Amino acid sequence: MSLIVQKYGGTSMGSPDRIREVARRVARFAREGHQLVVVPSAMAGETNRLLALARELHPEPSPRELDVIASTGEQVSIGLLALALQHLGLKAKSYTGWQVPIVTDASYSKARILGIEDRNIREDLAEGTVVIVAGFQGIDDDNNITTLGRGGSDTTGVALAASLKADECQIYTDVDGVYTADPRIVPEARRLDRITFEEMLEAASLGSKVLQIRSVEFAGKYKVKLRVLSSFTDVNSADMGTLITFEEDEDMEQAIISNVAHNRDEAKISVLGVPDRPGIAFAILDPIAKANIDVDMIIQNASSDGMTDFSFTVHRSEYQRAMQILEPGIRKAIGARGVVGDDRIAKVSLVGIGMRTHAGIASKMFGALAAEGINIQMISTSEIKTSVVVDEKYMELAVRVLHRTFDLDKAPTEEKMKP
Ligand code: ASP
Numbered sequence: 001m002s003l004i005v006q007k008y009g010g011t012s013m014g015s016p017d018r019i020r021e022v023a024r025r026v027a028r029f030a031r032e033g034h035q036l037v038v039v040p041s042a043m044a045g046e047t048n049r050l051l052a053l054a055r056e057l058h059p060e061p062s063p064r065e066l067d068v069i070a071s072t073g074e075q076v077s078i079g080l081l082a083l084a085l086q087h088l089g090l091k092a093k094s095y096t097g098w099q100v101p102i103v104t105d106a107s108y109s110k111a112r113i114l115g116i117e118d119r120n121i122r123e124d125l126a127e128g129t130v131v132i133v134a135g136f137q138g139i140d141d142d143n144n145i146t147t148l149g150r151g152g153s154d155t156t157g158v159a160l161a162a163s164l165k166a167d168e169c170q171i172y173t174d175v176d177g178v179y180t181a182d183p184r185i186v187p188e189a190r191r192l193d194r195i196t197f198e199e200m201l202e203a204a205s206l207g208s209k210v211l212q213i214r215s216v217e218f219a220g221k222y223k224v225k226l227r228v229l230s231s232f233t234d235v236n237s238a239d240m241g242t243l244i245t246f247e248e249d250e251d252m253e254q255a256i257i258s259n260v261a262h263n264r265d266e267a268k269i270s271v272l273g274v275p276d277r278p279g280i281a282f283a284i285l286d287p288i289a290k291a292n293i294d295v296d297m298i299i300q301n302a303s304s305d306g307m308t309d310f311s312f313t314v315h316r317s318e319y320q321r322a323m324q325i326l327e328p329g330i331r332k333a334i335g336a337r338g339v340v341g342d343d344r345i346a347k348v349s350l351v352g353i354g355m356r357t358h359a360g361i362a363s364k365m366f367g368a369l370a371a372e373g374i375n376i377q378m379i380s381t382s383e384i385k386t387s388v389v390v391d392e393k394y395m396e397l398a399v400r401v402l403h404r405t406f407d408l409d410k411a412p413t414e415e416k417m418k419p
């Protein structure tokens, strides 16, 4: 017997019929003798609907009330799923985030989980009850309801798995695993049986929407065995989806490049004609950080005549706010010539742990893009990733070209593997 946490996404919970399917799958595992904690998302589209409702009543809704409203989607889901399970003859009990409680910090709409009081859950499990916990939500020290950021139910699932020391955390979604690229862009994309935790972390941070990045970080920190699978297969299917592995336990050979990721939710901002002296990068980015805007790539040009340009990227939804902070306030304060921006850019990235041991990957990537006439606006690298910023209109082409250039449509063969 093992303890399994199963998280079901919004499409999996999208209608009464879908919820019945989820219940059947949960029941199958329960009847095989496993203990189950189930974490559903809100029904598909529900969180968007709730947030839009809020904005109908106030153009700039208070973050606290937004979380009160947004968290209700999952509350409906847990109750419905408990009923569906009870109707199948199982013992099932639902908990909202605050009922558990899942304690978070106080950052509304992007709260972090600080701890889980899981005693009641353990007792229920010991009695053979299926425990259903609302995803995406928690409560802070002052009893305010918080939410964990869009896609945050993944993190609830992984955090519960970590806290309960579950044998496995299964993330059920509308795709059947992690692919070498988005199959809607690259029809030949292949599903990966395994991906390392580090590659998954890069892919999630690069915009692969399969898992919320915080859930991957959490899984890495607490060594949660994580698996991504489809809830649209037959309830009795033996399909194992994609397992996220830890490199050190990895005895299998690994492809050099695992996937091509993309992200169109990006915007670029350049501060032009900045005096090249100590403190300038801080003067530009500190107010951005204080406004809680995440900065991704950062580039500063080599200076000429004591002047330089400073560019960085932010999430597209925070572009206007970042521009307002810089122009005119910060620009004047640091004596820069101007601030320009572009919110029609996209980031395309190549990810693979083999980059550590193989030279020439980046140059091969740039050559392939050049051959298609795609201009690279920014570049950033880590040990296992190379990312480029390109005009949004070339994004899909860039993804396809790289997928082909690195033969990702073919299963790993000897020469694609590490020696
Ligand atoms: N319902 C929330 C959202 O749409 C959380 C989740 O689905 O994971 O972002």
Ligand code: MG
Pocket (backbone or CB within 6 Å): 009, 010, 151, 154, 210, 212
């Ligand atoms: Mg999701």
